[in-house]
Amino acid sequence: MLGVARRMLRRADLAEDAVQECLVLVWRRADQFDPTRGSAKGWIYTILRNRCLTLLRREDREVATEPAEFDRAEDRIVVDQAFDRLAASSDLRRCLAGLDEPTRRAIVSSYVLGHSHGEIAGRLGAPLGSVKSWVRRGLGKLRECLS
Amino acid sequence: MTERSLHLLIDEVILGLADDAEVARLETMAAQDPDVAFQLARARDGFLALDETAETLVLPDGFWSRVESGLDDAPVDGHVASAEIVDLSTVRRAMSRWRGMALGSIAATVLLALILGWSVLTPVAPAVIAVLLNDDGEAIALVEGRPDNTTLVTLLEQAEVPTERVMQVWTKPDEDGPPVSLGLLPTGRSETLTIDGLPAPHPQQLYEITVEPAGGSPTDLPTGPILGKGLARKPVV
Structure with a gap:
């Protein structure tokens, strides 16, 4: 999970935040998981990727369309x-x-x-x-x- | 909404290309329509392989205690707090030890689920499956034949086998050849049988269970009454 977050966010500290927030959400939303609708892994990684995307946007990345x-x-x-x-x-x-x-x-x-x-x-x-x-x-x- | 535009919406949401309004729209649709939820989950699992290409990194020291304290913070996903406010901080402190343990258990369970899911779903897909029926057309056993000729026999009802008798599982790898014994079910319960030297099972291969003298058929061919038989089919995976 940390690898996925690190790849997306590039920064170790942000990646750890994302995984941490993701685990908290997994804990809170565990009752919403429905095993008949796909794998637990897919569910968890979706939560993780959504956290990463939120953090990315918070970093104002969508404005920077001309990267170095x-x-x-x-x-x-x-x-x-x-x-x-x-x-x-x-x-x-x-x-x-x-x-x-x-x-x-x-x-x-x-x-x-x-x-x-x-x-x-x-x-x-x-x-x-x-x-x-x-x-x-x-x-x-x-x-x-x-x- | 056409099927095509639904598919596109699902894919864009999964890739992270959809805007917040589109994500919210799809979530509402998925909450109302199990078919949409199913399609979403299926498409999501289709892309999961890309997550598995990321490096495996070790979590830093103190990570779990940070997660634990995160659980005490305000909810991050927009749950509205109740109007009746009760000070739970003392209870929470008392609970934190349990929570730590529970969290550890969740981590272990998730890991176990992933490993199990992986091992159950990936390498062991049966090559063929046969449902064995008795003379009355009732299903009495499910037989799953793997390519390496490991055979999982799941009995679907308690068979009445006299003492000094045993159930024996047979198959006909060659349609015109003799039945070959896959093994005995001495406990009268579901079992996994392994046998060497047979070709991989194929669709339309016959499987049957007979009642034989203790120790198995003396002639190496079925001699007793047939409990059930069925032809194998290839599962759609």
Whole structure:
């Protein structure tokens, strides 16, 4: 869990805060968990990722759509690493591999790094509207492949 | 809302691309419609593999005590406090020890659930499943055959087997060949049987349970009455 938070938030202190808040929420909301609707792991990680996204926004990250060159390079490494580490046999990997590279990076970076449409657009130097429709097409293809 | 736009909303919420209003809208829909909740959870689990690619990091010292004190703080998820205010701080202090233990147990339980979930769900998916029926068409046992010819036999009713007799499980790996014994159920209860040297089970393979003399059939072929039999099917996973 700490690894997921650290990857998204980059800062160790924020990541620990996120995991801590997540565990408190898990404790408080345990009665809301319904095992017939997906795995406990998925439920817990969703809470964690939501905390991370809230912290990211609090950091005012959505305004910074023009990151430093160094950050871009590091983001790219993290995103590619996440994709490369997916088990070769996993459906998600096979289906992500079927997408063109920029779409795949956009989808993985939003999940793994918490990037918003704006941040993705900033990194690609593309208009926000086209990035949105283009991620949507990618998600459509991905869902079709996964189903 | 069309199915397509629902799917898109679900995916964007999972990726974190949706805005707060969209997230709230989906949560309301999921709370009202179990099908939406199910689709959301399923899509969420589909992306879970990406979380597993993160580095495993060790939690720092003192982390759990911070979590514990976090439990005493004001709720962070918007629960409205009751108008009747009762000072529970003394009770809370007294409870903190128990809470620590409970939290430790939760951590252990979650870990166990994850490990169990992992081990139960991943490697052991049965290759085939057969429901064995008796002459009256009642299900008496569930047989799950794994690719390595480990066979899980779950009895669905208490069989009446005379003393000096034993239940024996058979299968026909080759449709035209003789039945092969998978093993005995000497305790009369559900069991996991293992056998070497058979090909992996396939759909339409026959499984049956017969009543044989103690120690198993003397001829290595079924001789006694059939308790139940059924053809294997491949589960949809």
